[in-house]
Amino acid sequence: MASIQIEFHVEADSxxxxxxxxxxxxxxxxxxxxxxxxxxxxxxxxxxxxxDGFVARERLxxxxxxxxxxxxxxxxxxxxxEHDNAVMQVxxxxxxxxxxxxxxxxxxxxxxxxxxxxxxxxxxIIKGALEGRTGG
Numbered sequence: 001m002a003s004i005q006i007e008f009h010v011e012a013d014s015x016x017x018x019x020x021x022x023x024x025x026x027x028x029x030x031x032x033x034x035x036x037x038x039x040x041x042x043x044x045x046x047x048x049x050x051x052d053g054f055v056a057r058e059r060l061x062x063x064x065x066x067x068x069x070x071x072x073x074x075x076x077x078x079x080x081x082e083h084d085n086a087v088m089q090v091x092x093x094x095x096x097x098x099x100x101x102x103x104x105x106x107x108x109x110x111x112x113x114x115x116x117x118x119x120x121x122x123x124x125i126i127k128g129a130l131e132g133r134t135g136g
Contacts (some may be wrong), residue, residue, distance in 0.1 A: 001083065002112030006102045006119045010090075010130045014098035017130050018068040018090045021100070024060055035125045045075070061085065068092075083107035084115070100126065 010017055020030045025041035028048045038049045044060040057076035062069070067089065074084035089101040102119060106112050 002106045002109040004104045004106065004112055004116045004119060006116075006123050008100055008123055008127055009093070010098050010100050010127060011096060012098065012131050013096050014068065014090050014092035017098055017100070018065075020130060021088050021090055022063060022065065022068065022070055024063065024070070031126045031129050032122050033125070033129055035122050081106050081108065081111040081115075084111075100130070 020027055023030060024044075024046060026039060028036040028039045028046075035051055036048060037051050040047045046058050046060075048056045048058060050056070056074055058072045059075045061071040061073055064070075068091070069087060069089040071085065071087045073086070074081065084104060084106050086102070086104045091099040091101065093099055102123075104112075104115060104119070106115055
């Protein structure tokens with residue numbers, strides 16, 4: 001199994017950042033405008049459509065407001081990896097500063113390269129959106 005981790009600082013208070021990251025229904029569009037085209041949630045399952053046309057069905061695994069942590073798994077079609085579990089967490093580091101942690105555990109190991117590349121492309125977009133800017 002491959003583990004992927006992306007981490008960056010956000011120049012914003014952790015509470016409004018968590019409001020975006022923890023928003024199961026609209027969070028993906030709010031945190032990555034232009035990278036994520038749409039998101040439709042029905043209970044603990046959501047369908048995220050990316051700007052490049054990729055469609056992901058995801059199931060909410062857990063959401064912890066106190067820890068500001070959300071975990072979800074990719075589910076559904078045969079084009080997905082055998083296992084893909086992701087966690088996003090917001091850690092306060094003082095006034096108007098927090099850290100964004102994003103990790104994924106993936107099988108097969110060979111799927112990690114493309115997923116890491118996508119996460120690295122999304123990271124500056126997410127950072128910009130969370131800091132109130134567009135782009136990255």
